Amino acid sequence: MMKRKAEKQQAAAPVSAFAARKARLQQTQTVVAPEKPTNTESTTEPASKRPRRSLEEALPQSISEDHARRLTKRGTLKADKVSQKTFDNEPRDIRRKKPEETVVDDGGNQTSSDEQSEEEDMEENGDDVINAEAEDGYESPVDTTLTMEFPLSKIRLNKSNIVYNDEHTLCVRIREKMSIVLIGHYDLWVKRGVVSLMGAKLHPSPRTYRVYAPSTHSLPVIKCVSGVDGAAEVEFKSCRSGISRLRDLSPFYQRVWNSANTPADRLSLKTVEPTTKRTFSVLHTSADDPLKRHLRPLHLEKQWSAAIKTLSQRSGRLQVLVCGPKASGKSTFGRYLLNHLLSPAPQTESNYHNTDGVAFLDLDPGQPEFSPMGQVYLAHLRSPVFGPPFTHPSLDNDRDGNIVRAHHIGATSPKEDPDHYVLAATNLMEHYRSLLATYPQCPLIINYPGWIFGLGLEVATYLVRSLSLSDVVYMSEKGPMEVVEPLSQAAGTARTPLTILPSQPTEFVSRSSAQLRSMQMQSYFHMSQPKETNHPMWLERPVFKNRPFHVRYAGPHQGIHGIMVLGAQISPDLLAECLEGAIVGVVAVESPYALPLPPSSSSSDPQNETNPPTTNNNNPERPSDTDTDTDMSNNQPAPPTIPTLKAHTTPTKESLPYLSPTSKTGTSTPLHPDSSQTLGLALIRSINPTTQTISLSTPISSSRLAHSLSQGHALVLVRGLLDNPNWAVSEEYYAARAGERRVRREITTRNTENEDRDEEEAEAEGERKKRVLASLKERVSRARNVPFMTVIEDHGRRRQDEAKRERRALWKLRKKAGPDSESEVGY
Known part of the structure; x- marks a missing residue:
């Protein structure tokens, strides 16, 4: 009996990340029976395993339900079943069984009541699934996760260490060698003392630092290095950057930032409205998170x-x-x-x-x-x-x-x-x-x-x-x-x-490599840098609803002087179809030596065979630095870039200036880096052969493009092997669903507030609600009927149960560090 009581007390106490990892290893050795005899331990790190393809294959067969229940009762194992995400490279029957992580809260946060309203939407409209990118470098979501309580902050907020606070600001006194952890995004100002944050030593100054601490990565730890009277004072202030609003455009941005107020927040917000929320939350342990996510502190070896x-x-x-x-x-x-x-x-x-x-x-x-x-x-x-x-x-x-x-x-x-x-x-x-x-x-x-x-x-x-x-x-x-x-x-x-x-790898992560790339690409196309602020801002409008750039690719006022496709050769007749809806690089060609020019006739002169010019292995005709100096001494300037580029393009049936492959292998030779540079990326929305214009969505400023053209550079669009922009195709659908949920919540709130109205007012209000909901449903219907996107509906109760488990899904990361592993395949 005493032993059982001690075990319960030990299980209830917070444990560190290293202790939890050791406990997981011991548990795996004692619970999971080995299927094969153990081999001699290799000196190299193990190669990666194949992704699990189904939930049945992922379940450990050797764990009985009674044994797992006993372990849970003793506090050694607390597991929640999770489901897989949707990927293009999975079998189609599995893809049709994946839930959608939908947007929930209007204020940028997700609470338990919001999750309930989301389930009600699923019962009425069905569960919609949109195919996502293929995974890269991560296994399938694990079947069980250890929900241990990890310590995050070393201090607990109380009246003695809260200097001042209001609905937007919190100033905390941190004693030496103590630390505090927050989730969300905020502006940090060091008032007194010196604190460390992600390797930086921040001293008292008038400057504020913008900090982003999402749940997708380990949370940064703010530690007091030295202080005045043994303590430092740090102010945290809410910031409105707009990055949290991307949750309305992609499920990857949901459940990323802070949610409902934590116990520490409720303590510091006693003097304001109970519904007040900051853009950050203070966490003492991972159990303080209302969404019960897999939160870990960021520590260094x-x-x-x-x-x-x-x-x-x-x-x-x-x-x-x-x-x-x-x-x-x-x-x-x-x-x-x-x-x-x-x-x-x-x-x-x-x-x-x-x-x-x-x-x-x-x-x-x-x-x-x-x-x-x-x-x-x-x-x-x-x-x-x-x-x-x-x-x-x-x-x-x-x-x-x-x-x-x-x-x-x-x-x-x-x-x-x-x-x-x-x-x-x-x-x-x-x-x-x-x-x-x-x-x-x-x-x-x-x-x-x-x-x-x-x-x-x-x-x-x-x-x-x-x-x-x-x-x-x-x-x-x-x-x-x-x-x-x-x-x-x-x-x-x-x-x-x-x-x-x-x-120092992270054992469990909530986003795969492909999903993080999509998040970064989506953030790139939605971010702007206003001149009046020092911090970036994000716009929540879908990319295809923004006004595009219309650039001429032919004619007297030509802006695009060439189009190149890397990799395999593309037929000129298929170039337009290859470009529409693709992400391309906007490359400024500074010199004609960047082009993979064919051998000139002078190079076949027998007199030049004895002393051939020094060439580059990427461009046979591009002279080296020595040859460039010789040409300059002979007063032979380089030919103009734009006319030379036009001479090496082949017009297609749409008059697109195609830089077709010239090598014998049938693949395009990239532009030489010494004479070209990338200005950024662009998303091709459409090609109009009648007006000979290309519609582009790009965060590249028009001033930078004009500056490059004023210097005589030629602009070339390069189509590579990047991931398809599935996030851009589905943005309008997720935005329409988010708008529908917001209006439904507003209607529910007004119904509660207007119970005392007379029958005529209630009837008029009901008719107005029906019209609003009808228009919203029509918008959702239009948004789902777009090319390159398939929305799969499932009205069953099983979809709702899997959606609950999906919210707690984690990815188990296996480091690939062997000569026979797939480390060269993806990043």
């Missing part, structure tokens, strides 16, 4: 902290390449190092201030930090960044930073064209050296993708030997040796120190 401290001491001389297997924490490490470099370290606060910023060279086109997928770029940061990538999908702010140069890869993996990838990386490195002329103390962080095996390893070792780096960081202590040994040899040849750190 001690070896990571030591490595960041060592690297930051190099200050302006730092040029580090961060590489490692997939899902090993490369992006997190790079973000922490970036923030640490942009704020003075404690031991150098008296004599060092970073005024030159930090250069960030992102070579991961699958999961970029400051741009949408399919691009590699060089960014110059001048302010710390607090938030996941979909909260800063582009960078164009004089205070925070800007993109120096970018190149369109056209795919989420560099393996599609390794030669072009290496040329782009080399060109970006050259522009970093040019940046050093203006900012001599600007360090460099290079983020290399998880493409670290096979050909990707050859590219990584080439970059280590040729870029003159100061450090190389490899994010996995488990090897494998097939990767570590070549990296060590390349680092030794370049006399560059190699640091090997343990990986």
Whole structure:
């Protein structure tokens, strides 16, 4: 009896992330019976497993219901069944059984009453399912999740540590070595003392920092480093950026931000209305979350902290390449190092201030930090960044930073064209050296993708030997040796120190890689940067409802001078169909040497065979730097870009300027990075052959496009292998459903308030309600009848039960770190 009581008390207490992981491993060993004899433990990390294709296959067969009930009663296992999400690569019979995560709350938050109203909508209208993107790098949602109570904040709000508060603001006193965790988005102002946040040391100043803490990632921890009288004072203020309104356009943005008020919020909001909500909530443990999501704090390994401290001491001389297997924490490490470099370290606060910023060279086109997928770029940061990538999908702010140069890869993996990838990386490195002329103390962080095996390893070792780096960081202590040994040899040849750190992956996540890419792409097309503010804003209107840009692709006032399709050759007759509804890169061609020109007749002259000109492997006719200098000395300027580009295009039946493939393989050769750069992405809405115009939706400013044209650059649209914009097709449908739910809630509220009205007023109000609901249902009906989208209806009770379980679904992440794994396939 005493033993049973002690076990209950231990199960009720909060546990740390490391203790919970250990408990899960022990539970797996004791509960799940092994099907195969155990083999000798490998020195390499295990390869990935195939995604589970059904819920029946995912259930552990060896766990009986009685045994699981006993474990739940003792507090060792608390499990909720979950269901799968919908993917294109799954069987069709499974896709028809997936629920839709619908939008619920009008105020940006989701409560238990909202969930009930959503279920009522499902009973009346049926459950609608829209096919989503294929998964990438994640298994299917796990069948059970351990709902343990994780400690988040080390302080509990009370009268002694709340300095002041109102309906929008909360000022908290944090004692040294204590921490606080919030979920949502807010502006942070340090009034007294020094606090640490995601690697940055924030000192008292008039400046505020915008922090995004969604449930899709581990929550940032705000810790007091030093204070006045042993404490620091920090003010949190609600912000209206509009990013929470994206929940009305995509189910991926639902259940992301803070929901109903937590116990700590109710304590600090006693003096205001009970319905008041801030854009952030204070959490003491994960059990305080009203939605019961899988929330975890963002902590670093001690070896990571030591490595960041060592690297930051190099200050302006730092040029580090961060590489490692997939899902090993490369992006997190790079973000922490970036923030640490942009704020003075404690031991150098008296004599060092970073005024030159930090250069960030992102070579991961699958999961970029400051741009949408399919691009590699060089960014110059001048302010710390607090938030996941979909909260800063582009960078164009004089205070925070800007993109120096970018190149369109056209795919989420560099393996599609390794030669072009290496040329782009080399060109970006050259522009970093040019940046050093203006900012001599600007360090460099290079983020290399998880493409670290096979050909990707050859590219990584080439970059280590040729870029003159100061450090190389490899994010996995488990090897494998097939990767570590070549990296060590390349680092030794370049006399560059190699640091090997343990990986720190997140075991459970609520979004897959493909879903995070869709969220980032959707955020990119909805974000704007007003000149009067220092922070971005997001618009909740569907992309196809915004006014497009109409650009001429032929005629005297031509704006688009060429169209290129990467990958396999496309027939000119199918080019228009290939472009409509696709995402393309808008590339500015600075010189005709960027084009893959055919061999000139002069090159066949026998007199030139003895001393052939130096050429580039990507463009046979593009001269090297030596040849360019020779041409300049002979007063032979380069030909104009736009006329040269027109001479190499083939008009289609719609008069589209098609840059058809010229290579013998039938594939298009990308534009050379030395003579071209990417301005951004655009979504092609339609092509009008009559007016010879293309309708584009793009966040690229018209001033930037005009500036590029004024410099004589030619604009080329590049169609790559990026994911289809399914999110854009379904935006109007989700927006219509959200509007219908809002009106229904308003009608329900008015019915309660107008019970005392007479019969005539009630009858008139009822007729008006019917007309409003009829118009809303018609809008929903029109929104679902669009091309490229299938809405599957199911009115059964089973759909409602699966929708409940779907809200708590998690993705179990398995790191792929073996030579035979699929790490080269996706990011």
